[in-house]
Amino acid sequence: MANKTLKVQLFRSPIGTQPKHKLCVKGLGLSKVGQVRELEDTPSVRGMINKVNYMVRVVEG
Incomplete structure (x- = not known):
């Protein structure tokens, strides 16, 4: 049985956000805007996605 996956895209820069939110973005493996x-x-x-939902999107497909 295959594991379910999510495609997550960073669409907003973490500059100027709380340090914990920056760590969540880093923990998701995202570093550049537009990266999936x-x-x-x-x-x-x-x-983690829920915590930084104003910076990331779950992409379809």
Whole structure:
């Protein structure tokens, strides 16, 4: 059985945000605006996405 994945895109710069939010973006493996990462769909990843939802998007496909 294949693991579910999410494609996450950074669409807004983390400059000027809270340090914990910057660490969440780094933890998701995102460093450049427009970058897309495919991540495993786990509760910890969902929590990080939720925390920085104003900077990242879950991309379809």
